[in-house]
Amino acid sequence: MKVERIRLRNFKCYGEADLGLERGVTIVHGVNGSGKSTLLEGVFFALYGSKALDDRTLDDVITTGEEEAEIELAFRHDDVDYRVERHLKLRGDRATTTKCVLETPEGTVEGATDVRERVTTLLRMDAEAFVNCAYVRQGEVNKLIHASPSDRQDMIDDLLQLGALEEYRERASDARLGVKTVLDGQQDVLEDVRSQVERKEDKDLHERLNELEERRADLAADIENYESQRENASDTLEASTEILERHEETREEIETLEDEIETIRSKIAETERKREGAGETIDDRKTRRDELADERERVLAAIDHVSESSVENSADTVDETDTDGTSGADGDAFGLSDPPESLESTAAVEDRIDALERADERLRDDLETLRVEISEGSNEKERLESQADDCESEATEKRERAAELESKIADDEDAIEDRAEKLSTLEERIETARERFDDAPVGFGEAADHRETLAEEREAIVSELGDVTAEIKAVEGSIEEGEALLEEGKCPECGQPVEDSPHVDALAEKRERLAELEAERDALEDERDEIDERLERAEELREAEREVDRLADNRDNVAQLLAEKRETLADRRERCEQLREDADELQANAEQHRDAASDLEGQIDDARGDLGEINATRGDIRSELEELRRLVEIDDEREELEREIETARERREDWRTMNDERREQLSAKRERKRDLEDEFDDQRIERAREQKHNAEDYLEKVDEKLSTLRENRTEIQNAIGGVENELEELERLRERLETIEARCADLESLYDEAETLQATYGDLRTELRQRNVETLERLLNETFELVYQNDSYASIDLDGEYRLTVYQKDGEPLEPEQLSGGERALFNLSLRCAIYRLLAEGVEGTAPMPPLILDEPTVFLDSGHVTQLVSLVESMRDLGVEQIVVVSHDEELVGAADELVRVEKDATSNRSQLERGEPPEIELLGAD
Numbered sequence: 001m002k003v004e005r006i007r008l009r010n011f012k013c014y015g016e017a018d019l020g021l022e023r024g025v026t027i028v029h030g031v032n033g034s035g036k037s038t039l040l041e042g043v044f045f046a047l048y049g050s051k052a053l054d055d056r057t058l059d060d061v062i063t064t065g066e067e068e069a070e071i072e073l074a075f076r077h078d079d080v081d082y083r084v085e086r087h088l089k090l091r092g093d094r095a096t097t098t099k100c101v102l103e104t105p106e107g108t109v110e111g112a113t114d115v116r117e118r119v120t121t122l123l124r125m126d127a128e129a130f131v132n133c134a135y136v137r138q139g140e141v142n143k144l145i146h147a148s149p150s151d152r153q154d155m156i157d158d159l160l161q162l163g164a165l166e167e168y169r170e171r172a173s174d175a176r177l178g179v180k181t182v183l184d185g186q187q188d189v190l191e192d193v194r195s196q197v198e199r200k201e202d203k204d205l206h207e208r209l210n211e212l213e214e215r216r217a218d219l220a221a222d223i224e225n226y227e228s229q230r231e232n233a234s235d236t237l238e239a240s241t242e243i244l245e246r247h248e249e250t251r252e253e254i255e256t257l258e259d260e261i262e263t264i265r266s267k268i269a270e271t272e273r274k275r276e277g278a279g280e281t282i283d284d285r286k287t288r289r290d291e292l293a294d295e296r297e298r299v300l301a302a303i304d305h306v307s308e309s310s311v312e313n314s315a316d317t318v319d320e321t322d323t324d325g326t327s328g329a330d331g332d333a334f335g336l337s338d339p340p341e342s343l344e345s346t347a348a349v350e351d352r353i354d355a356l357e358r359a360d361e362r363l364r365d366d367l368e369t370l371r372v373e374i375s376e377g378s379n380e381k382e383r384l385e386s387q388a389d390d391c392e393s394e395a396t397e398k399r400e401r402a403a404e405l406e407s408k409i410a411d412d413e414d415a416i417e418d419r420a421e422k423l424s425t426l427e428e429r430i431e432t433a434r435e436r437f438d439d440a441p442v443g444f445g446e447a448a449d450h451r452e453t454l455a456e457e458r459e460a461i462v463s464e465l466g467d468v469t470a471e472i473k474a475v476e477g478s479i480e481e482g483e484a485l486l487e488e489g490k491c492p493e494c495g496q497p498v499e500d501s502p503h504v505d506a507l508a509e510k511r512e513r514l515a516e517l518e519a520e521r522d523a524l525e526d527e528r529d530e531i532d533e534r535l536e537r538a539e540e541l542r543e544a545e546r547e548v549d550r551l552a553d554n555r556d557n558v559a560q561l562l563a564e565k566r567e568t569l570a571d572r573r574e575r576c577e578q579l580r581e582d583a584d585e586l587q588a589n590a591e592q593h594r595d596a597a598s599d600l601e602g603q604i605d606d607a608r609g610d611l612g613e614i615n616a617t618r619g620d621i622r623s624e625l626e627e628l629r630r631l632v633e634i635d636d637e638r639e640e641l642e643r644e645i646e647t648a649r650e651r652r653e654d655w656r657t658m659n660d661e662r663r664e665q666l667s668a669k670r671e672r673k674r675d676l677e678d679e680f681d682d683q684r685i686e687r688a689r690e691q692k693h694n695a696e697d698y699l700e701k702v703d704e705k706l707s708t709l710r711e712n713r714t715e716i717q718n719a720i721g722g723v724e725n726e727l728e729e730l731e732r733l734r735e736r737l738e739t740i741e742a743r744c745a746d747l748e749s750l751y752d753e754a755e756t757l758q759a760t761y762g763d764l765r766t767e768l769r770q771r772n773v774e775t776l777e778r779l780l781n782e783t784f785e786l787v788y789q790n791d792s793y794a795s796i797d798l799d800g801e802y803r804l805t806v807y808q809k810d811g812e813p814l815e816p817e818q819l820s821g822g823e824r825a826l827f828n829l830s831l832r833c834a835i836y837r838l839l840a841e842g843v844e845g846t847a848p849m850p851p852l853i854l855d856e857p858t859v860f861l862d863s864g865h866v867t868q869l870v871s872l873v874e875s876m877r878d879l880g881v882e883q884i885v886v887v888s889h890d891e892e893l894v895g896a897a898d899e900l901v902r903v904e905k906d907a908t909s910n911r912s913q914l915e916r917g918e919p920p921e922i923e924l925l926g927a928d
């Protein structure tokens, strides 16, 4: 087998790694912890899965912090390409295999178990054998040497597949032991059966059987004898019992007959009593019938008959008031004119009752009609009276209202007079006010304008007067100034000295002007006074105008009111008139209603009279009906009595017949009784009793005897059965003895066979092992010779139990543990290689060898021995091991490499990386 390619993803310290491996020796190197061992573990895990993990679990191999891992391994075996792929996934804190396939040319194998089994068959190694042989793990170089001889034996036997033989030997031994156990059991049984047979044979069973049969025959004869005796006794018992029973029956019959005779006699007496009772009933009924006949006579005589005419009269009174004629009399309707003599028969009485009832019915109808008439008349009368009352009260009310209106009308008339007076006063006052305009400067209605004009004139004059007065004041001032200046001798005008002043004359002019102005002022003042006077007059006229207007308004109002009042008055007069008329009319109506009511009153009184008459007639009818009904009752009772008498007679007759029959029965029964009494014979009965008693005694005794005999017989029968059974049992035991003897013989031969088989397997294994041991010893010597060319050791001895002994040149033996550490490592590697070669040659023919994988094999070796390791490796190659992978940083080993793989851990990502190097790198390695 050769690894072609290994690919890792998230496998422990590897993130992504993909490495192709060549034939020959590949050395994997790198610093501690870089991931070298992990690479080899990857290969191992790819092949065997979880079995390659010892006590670790799947989740350990997934890179910490990752969820999934993938491992893929391509390898070639026996010229065939294979590829195995495994995927792991973390679920919670446990990892599971999500994919596991092995691709082979024949097809794909799936599932961890199937893949592992297929790999095991292919390589002829399971995971354990792989690490014991092909894959020398770090620190396990000395595993085989340090193991105890028996462990070692197991390991090597397993590798060489001798374990199976041991297993077969053990199975054969188990089988032998099993047979032995069964055989022992069977021999115990055999012994037991044999002693049982002997015991039975000692018993003389046949002799006992004969004796018992003789006794059984004697008993049978005795029993037969007693049984025939018993039969005779029971016949006697039967005969006497029959006689006694017959006697008992006869006695019982006589008793029964006596009872029956008594019963019949008492029945006859009872029936006779009943007959007498019926006779008495008939007498009673007859007496009562006669009494009733008398009563009927009396009632008939006392009846006061109502006549047809009295009914007609009562009915006719209704006709007078009833106009529609529906209940008019037919005259011959009732048949009440029949003579009373005809009432002798019940039918006649019933006819009369019918006629009276019909007449009464008719009268009752009439009565009803009258009652209705009376009640309707009364209602109508009441209604009329209340109408009359209503009319009268309405008339009174209307009159009162008319009187009220009249007093209002008188008030109205007074008010109208007052208003008319007031109107004429107002007219006068208007006239007076108007007269003041007669000598006035303006006409009525112009006073206002006139006064306005005057006021304006006065305004103008006053303003002119103001101007004049102001001018006067100014002139007076200038005059005073001038005079003052003049006194001082100065010009009044310009203040120059007066002499020669042109202005002295001006003062005079001013005085003139002042006088003019004063005259003008006086004239204006006069004019003003005159206007004031006219203004006062105009004011008065204006006042008169206003008064006239006010009075006219007043007059118009009064006139309006007056007109309205007059209208109201006319209205009221009319209404008053109307009320009076209405009242009169209502009064007349009331009187009419009252007349009608009193007419009705008379009619109702008449009807009441008729009512009384009908009631009287109906009373008569009722009392006659009572009598007549009594007659009917009497007739009914008489008929009933007649029937009762008839029934009683019939029954008396029946009872008599019945008693005649009973008397006949009685005499028959008496006859029978006498016959039975004659039949009796006391002596015969006495004899029968004695015989019965004796027979019973005998039977009791003989039964006891028989049952004892029968018991004896049963006992003997059982004893015979027991002996017979024992004889049968003896026969069976003899047969069984034979069978068991045969089986024991079989088992003994089987045991011998198993023993032989066990020995054969043991011998076979010893033989095979011996053969293997011889080969292995040879190979080991060769290999050790090769790797440890040392003069001190002569040979290595391997015995049947794989005990190893090393012989020195001087012939002294040495235990392997006594070798130096390095020697031991080489010795061990030699042993492994020898096993490897033996395996490779195969127990049954050759097989391609798996790669030899060594993890740090040089730890215990000094440099000299490393050289020998190199030659071992090389010799393996020569022996045909296709591929050797060694983890080491030993220079010498590196030197022997065909290929170099460098493992490095990235300091930042902490992930390992693989790098292929060529052998020339060796030089550089020294500096490493």
Ligand SMILES: Nc1ncnc2c1ncn2[C@@H]1O[C@H](COP(=O)(O)OP(=O)(O)OP(=O)(O)O)[C@@H](O)[C@H]1O
Binding pocket: 011, 012, 013, 014, 030, 031, 032, 033, 034, 035, 036, 037, 038, 039, 060, 061, 062, 063, 064, 903
């Ligand atoms: N599940 C994992 N995830 C990540 N890293 C892991 C995991 N398991 C182990 N490692 C790491 O892998 C590294 C490589 O270990 P390995 O035994 O392969 O080293 P080595 O190169 O053989 O070292 P040495 O020369 O000391 O034997 C270790 O540092 C370890 O911490």
Ligand SMILES: [Zn+2]
Binding pocket: 491, 493, 494, 495, 496, 501, 502, 503
């Ligand atoms: Zn002057």
